[in-house]
Amino acid sequence: MNAAAIGLASGTQVAVEVVAETGSTNADLLARAPALAGPTLLIAEHQSAGRGRAGRSWLSAPGDSLTFSLAWKFDLPLQQLAGLPLAVGVALAEALAACGVQVQLKWPNDMLKDGSKLAGVLIETQAASGGGIWAIIGVGMNLRMPDDLEQRIGRSVAAAPWLAQMDRDALMAALLASLARTLAEFRQSRFRAFSARWNRLHAWQGRLVSILDNGAVLHEGTAAGVDDEGRLLLDCAEGRITVLAGDVSLRTREA
Structure with a gap:
């Protein structure tokens, strides 16, 4: 993946970095947060120690998924970040819909396709020097799902072969552009700006x-x-x- 091409195509002012492999993009950005000059997107071609919510692992195979984290600074108290994982879900779902893939959302941080998990969001926070909070927004998204990996995961998992055929830089730029718009809107209006949009995408409404x-x-x-x-x-x-x-x-x- 090409960091410069992604940044240019996204139309954002986010610094974009791509590494061949790392343990966890979230862990990397958390460690670097005190020195970050502004919003930063870190993409790993392969993530060997990805983390999910509640201490779970995120398993992925090289080339078959997107694994990335976005560091974004908020000048808000921590309690006002409630709902941020759900807003991120809306951003990702709307970006994928524009790419021709319809997904639904499962509370509080999963995206589903055909009833199975396609992607997950993990947000970790760190106080910023001089005030404010860094939110490190980690995303793991399946593009292809090899049989052996699904067996290791131990449950049915969704994939999106159509996305796997897309140009990776263009796909990542579309996701980044949607995330940047969403986070700017969240900064101004909090989750109330997204609740109706989330509910329209709710996978288990009425269940x-x-x-x-x-x-x-x-x-x-x-x-x-x-x-x-x-x-x-x-x-x-x-x-x-x-x-x-x-x-x-x-x-x-x-x-």
Whole structure:
């Protein structure tokens, strides 16, 4: 992948870097955050120690996925970043739709294609010197899914062969442009600017679901979308409740 071509085609002022291999692009940018001069996109052709939410691993094969992280500084208190992973999901989904691939969103940080996971988002934060917060937005997206890798993952995983045929630089530029627009809008309006858009893409709207934490069922009910803070709305026997993002997994009750 060509960093200069991606930056130019995206039309953004984001510094773009490409490395052949690293352990984790998120870990790399977190370590470098104090010295970053501005928004920075780090793309790895291969990521050997990718991380997902709640300490899970993100497995990928060289050339068969996109793995990248975007460092973006917010002059906001940490609590006002609630909903950011969901806004990022909207940005990615809208960019893919423009490329001809329709996806849906699963609360709080997954993209689904044909009911299986296509991509995940991991956001980590670090206080910036002089004030503000660096958000390190990590994305792993499957393009092709070799059978042996799917066996290692241990569940059905989506792929997007159409995206795999696209020019990688053009695809990455489209994703970066959408992310930059989204993060600028989030800075101004927070998640309330995205809640309706997220709900239109909600994979499990109206479905019976269970909220799990470390395998224990916390709540069961009907998924009713998200509110303007990015909290999941769940219609339970006792009425509507809100569920905060965190180490909570959503599973269809049928599963």
